[in-house]
Amino acid sequence: MPTGANGLSPTIIEIDHVSRRFGELLAVDDAHFTVSSGELFGLIGHNGAGKSTLFRMILGLLAPSQGHIHLTGKPLYGPAFREIRQQIGYLPENIVLYDNLTGLETLAFFARLKGVPVSSCNALLARVGLAAAAERRVKTYSKGMRQRLGFAQALLGRPRLLLLDEPMSGLDPEGIHAMYALLDEVKADGATIILSSHILAEIEHRVDRIAMMNNGRIVALGPVAELSAAAALPVRVALRLTTASRAHVIRELAAAGWPVRENPSGAVLDIPREDKIRLLSALGRWSTHIDDIQLQEPTLEALFVNHRRQWQETHS
Numbered sequence: 001m002p003t004g005a006n007g008l009s010p011t012i013i014e015i016d017h018v019s020r021r022f023g024e025l026l027a028v029d030d031a032h033f034t035v036s037s038g039e040l041f042g043l044i045g046h047n048g049a050g051k052s053t054l055f056r057m058i059l060g061l062l063a064p065s066q067g068h069i070h071l072t073g074k075p076l077y078g079p080a081f082r083e084i085r086q087q088i089g090y091l092p093e094n095i096v097l098y099d100n101l102t103g104l105e106t107l108a109f110f111a112r113l114k115g116v117p118v119s120s121c122n123a124l125l126a127r128v129g130l131a132a133a134a135e136r137r138v139k140t141y142s143k144g145m146r147q148r149l150g151f152a153q154a155l156l157g158r159p160r161l162l163l164l165d166e167p168m169s170g171l172d173p174e175g176i177h178a179m180y181a182l183l184d185e186v187k188a189d190g191a192t193i194i195l196s197s198h199i200l201a202e203i204e205h206r207v208d209r210i211a212m213m214n215n216g217r218i219v220a221l222g223p224v225a226e227l228s229a230a231a232a233l234p235v236r237v238a239l240r241l242t243t244a245s246r247a248h249v250i251r252e253l254a255a256a257g258w259p260v261r262e263n264p265s266g267a268v269l270d271i272p273r274e275d276k277i278r279l280l281s282a283l284g285r286w287s288t289h290i291d292d293i294q295l296q297e298p299t300l301e302a303l304f305v306n307h308r309r310q311w312q313e314t315h316s
């Protein structure tokens with residue numbers, strides 16, 4: 001088996017120039033990347049970018065119009081795939097649950113479908129924080145609880161590959177934290193995880209790599225820090241300034257050629273990374289007027305917006 005993107009772990013998913021058309025629409029356009037065993041891999045993109053379509057192709061639910069996908073070196077058809085399919089857990093974007101079943105009955109239903117012992121269901125419900133609600137009907141569940149139940153379903157049978165389409169949707173901050181803690185456990189157990197998310201601030205410090213999709217194409221692929229460095233996005237310097245000297249400091253900074261803007265607590269400057277030290281030493285002159293300085297690295301959201309803007313500029 002070939003080694004994956006980190007050059008060490010074996011490749012678990014190989015997506016080889018894959019496209020998918022729906023009539024005229026090219027929903028996935030020549031996707032080409034691999035995912036290594038044990039990676040936590042994030043798939044991000046705007047609404048309609050092609051993330052779910054790619055997921056469905058990786059699961060063998062939808063055939064590519066072009067290209068090939070291999071899981072653990074095997075194609076997505078035939079007896080070998082049926083065996084691999086057993087090792088995949090999937091949380092679809094909108095999981096359909098039967099309102100009249102309890103949480104436990106729901107999970108037992110999925111367990112039977114997957115050929116997993118029903119006896120494992122109680123422990124799994126406890127793991128996703130639903131032990132107390134196990135006997136309640138799903139129709140009484142909140143959106144976040146339904147999402148947790150969907151996640152428990154994906155974890156049935158200790159899958160080696162987890163595909164999670166928007167797993168954080170509907171979860172409160174505590175739920176998101178708990179979900180990532182669970183993902184860390186699953187990852188530590190050796191599983192490979194691909195998840196899609198629109199909550200970029202949550203995903204950016206947690207995934208090993210991301211693929212960013214834009215109108216069906218993968219427009220960026222790699223660790224977030226590397227992509228940020230390559231995009232050379234500005235670093236934001238936020239200054240909290242004393243009210244008395246705010247106007248003066250801003251005027252002086254502008255006169256010295258710094259791109260300074262006033263904001264409610266003082267001023268902000270978006271500057272190239274290489275100017276960071278030069279600015280910090282220049283600010284020494286006004287140290288008595290500056291209450292605080294914050295350096296903000298470019299976020300994944302800024303990277304995403306930057307790619308969208310570039311695409312819109314070249315296609316307008």
Ligand SMILES: Nc1ncnc2c1ncn2[C@@H]1O[C@H](COP(=O)(O)OP(=O)(O)OP(=O)(O)O)[C@@H](O)[C@H]1O
Pocket residue numbers: 022025027045046047048049050051052053054093
């Ligand atoms: N079965 C289908 N028939 C026709 N068009 C489809 C079908 N499935 C998806 N599409 C189209 O393919 C494109 C990609 O859809 P997809 O659901 O993969 O996007 P997504 O990135 O998952 O979006 P979201 O973030 O909104 O869930 C969209 O334009 C969508 O309308």
